Amino acid sequence: MLRLICIKLPKQLKHKASSLTHGHFFSTSSVKPIAELPNSKDPQSLTVSFLQNSCGLSLESAISASQKLNIENLKNPNSVLDLLRTHGLTQTHIRKLISSRPRLLLADLDNILKPNMELFESLGISSTSLAKMLSNANNPRVLESDAYTVVEFFRAHGFRNEQISTLTVKRPLLYLFNAQKILKPKLDFFKSLGFSDLEIAKLLSTQPSILARSLEKQIIPCVQELRKIRGTDENVLKAIKAGYGILEANVEKVLKPKMSMLISRGVPQSLALKMFFLGPTSLLMSTYRFSEIVSEVMKLGFDPNILQFIVAIRSLAMSKTLWERKVEAYKSFGLSKDEIYSALKRQPLFMRVSEKKIQKSMGFFVNKLKMKPSLISKNPILIRYSLEKRIIPRCSVLQLLISKRLIKEDTSIFHVFGMNENEFVEKLVSKYQNEVPDVVRAHQGKIEFQGFPVDLKLWVL
Template identity: 90%
Template structure:
């Protein structure tokens, strides 16, 4: 009890000493030649470990080289001694070489000073090089370390190769392992054979292939943190009861990996019951699992708002479009309003936006970024009237890079060669099937104009049409 008391008292006095004005420190230093207490069991301050001394080499190094405050340096110095470090500057140099700033280093060493004791050649350096071999840039690595200061030092000191080789053996590409590393760095603290392997085997038993498991986990890495016995298996059993067959469960999982993490009793079942109570046939309600179960995983309150809104818009609960509309509206109210405003910024009225949504509900399922990019191309580059886009909302669903721009490049080339009429419809050219487009506008002219093949492959830049085409 006395030792603990004296230790705590001495630590407090050290901190008081640190904050004393310079003129008082000289007087206070004289106390170090005597005892604070008259009892024989009390130790003189002179006998305290040097690493706790504000002027000790350890504290100075932590301040000057690592950027720690005096208080943090004194606290960290209790966990290491500069004399025990083979070459602490080499550790810091390695971190800096891999893109860590002084701020990153300060945060890391403050939370885990023993990182300076890491085996540079056998652990720290190989692990840093391993992360780089996965395609993780220095900037990304520094960001990951900075965002996980309490976890990553342990990762850097561990045998990361074991985890990486485990994933590679199960069909993961370096890109997928890199994604997992950035999203879930704590996976390097897990025993892959005791914790990860049973989950992999269970997913295989459901019928998921190695590449599908890799896609599942790199897309939804939080599943790695879920208990197999308490969450994943019970959830699959509940889904089996709802969907009837293992085949349907597998289809639902592939449609939305997050479904494995849902609380079936508190979230999924109440939302299903609500749909049925609003007049949606059970067979139709179940289709949401396969269209994209994201909407069913929303809070009951938000899900109820979406169902009510879809009904107000006049969708028929007995038609497939009803559940497609729910699936497309499955987002926060704020995000929905942001998308509406983005469309409006390109000249569409609110009436036209909802009219387009009723024609093709997936019109609102694209990202806000894609809306801006697609509408910008149609309105500014092709000079298409916004009102015409609302009447052909399927245009927004097509890929600009893979479909629309290459097809426009083909039209641009053929018009310049006077091989097709100037009144060719842009909409018809974009909407027609791939096979029909190739047959009518690529294969037909490739002998006469070989570049038409390159244009269709997106290898010729689209610069705009010489005249306004028919819309």
């Protein structure tokens, strides 16, 4: 039988057919000879050809996919592909999507596929995000779901479009769930704990994987264990709000051992429990890595009897690779390792900022303000401030007032940066806005900061 099939196959396909058969990829009793001629009447041959030429599948993938559909059953073989392309999917996306879900080509275009695509688009999901989401292995089934019912369910429970959009991209398979039977009981449970609709929407759009976890086997047992540790529902609520991922943890195996470790290192139990409020995600790390971080914090000289010890653990709670990248980012602007650790002791959250923010903030202070790196080490809180909302607008105000000789050139910029917003506006904006109207525009970020004169004495501590 195999010999007859190979005789009818074009020469360039004989080897593939033989290897596929010997690998048991498909049964020779169920597959007809594949003709290369475009006018072939063989349905399977036409289907394989369409999957290869229009969808970009390899011969092997096309043969496998052809077992699940027949091109003769397609009203317009290219209509689904045209729809996908219209919504930004490339040929690469389409190949992945059809490879994992060939029967998508048989789906109801007008009543299901098109309305779903338009619905996702109306939520504000970009074509790039949509294409990436749909081309993942299991996600194409979302296009055939009753997406409208799920979206309306979330809207009825206080979710905004942008939250539904985030949830969709992060966890698209939620659209395959029965909203009333599977999703609603979880929302009701969170409400029974004291969460408001707005808080539930924030929680689940931030951590949508929680909705995929079992209410009876994971969520409720986790809350019950947290209640034993924290004592009241109010404290449990605070712990969950501080780190939503805690709801997916095994309290007995993951969280409790770390609490015991802290206590064994001299941390009072009352202080160790504050980890649930200040850094619960730190408790989700591997026990080995958590132990390394606790040891590092002790080497730095933090007292286990004060709150800063817990804050420092939270600050260092990252992978070794990320930690080293952040250290290198600071070093690239002239800070020594000793200065970095000195800054960390002054301001434990110094290392909590992102690598991108380190580069951006250090670049501004060192290159634009001509500040010595050692001064930043002595004033590490600077790295925590927002460049766009605080630092640059205040520099623009200072630049303007100094040029008008309204404030002294030896004004401490550290003091100016450290003022709370109300104090800054009162002393340096409102006070001068009649005399220098542009000071308001400078504070609003509408006047570009050009830089201070090099000899300006602003670095008074």
